[in-house]
Amino acid sequence: MFGTHFYHATTRKSVAVFGTLFNNISVIRKDGNGNILNQIKVPLAYGPKQKFLSRIDSETNRDASMAIKLPRMSFEITGISIDAASKLPKRSAIVESGTDANRKNVIKNMVSYDIGMQLNIMAKNQDDGLQILEQILPYFQPEYNLTIKPVDGFDFKQDVPIILNSASITDDYDGDYATRRVLVYTLEFTMKMKFYGPTGDQKVIREVDVDILNLDDSGFLENVDVQVDPNDEAETITIISGRFDA
DSSP, X not given: OOOOOOOOOHHHHHHHHHHHHTTTOEEEEEOTTXXXXXXXXXXXXXXXXXXXXXXXXXXXXXXXXXXXXXXXXXXXXXXXXXXXXXXXXXXXXXXXXXXXXXXXXXXXXXXXXXXXXXEEEEESSHHHHHHHHHTTGGGOSXXXXXXXXXXXXXXXXXXXXXXXXXXXXXXXXXXXXXXXXXXXXXXXXXXXXXXXXXXXXXXXXXXXXXXXXXXXXXXXEEEXXXXXXXXXXXXXXXXXXXXXXX
């Protein structure tokens, strides 16, 4: 049963897709007359919040040109749990046409999981943080849907809802004058992902032997001629002629 190697990089794709949502956010600073002084694209990196805060603390007494620049954002996976509410039938499968007309590509195993994601916004002043936050919140009501191709070699697409669960703000303003102030906005998300099993192929059903009972005289329908439209992907069968043998 187990032991067949396969790897669809589902978790890795989840991280890449989540990060792509927030990799083009900017902060604009203006003077008292409303003129734009500069525009900064906010850096985004994968990693825990504590790692970046530790860097900020350790670089407080260094030259300002060497200190980590703010604002910036970081994100990380916080957990993976099964989505019992979206449980699929055990025999559910994804079937697609293959290169061989007599066989089809198939994925027979899949399961729904929730991937917890945390996005952290770090800023040194309130306006920078609020600008970033306001460019994110309107898109989540409370979810944002995107479409991906989860398995290489298959054309089917999967809708991935990303749900914003909560947003919180931390302001360590009680430090001394030597401590660098950092505002941290923490957003908790849930990604609705599916994990897929190994891919394979299966034969196409070309012939079916069925006994059709006539309830009026207990006879069977025999000598049935059928026609299959080769241009119909659903392979609709049309009965051309037949007779009852009572």
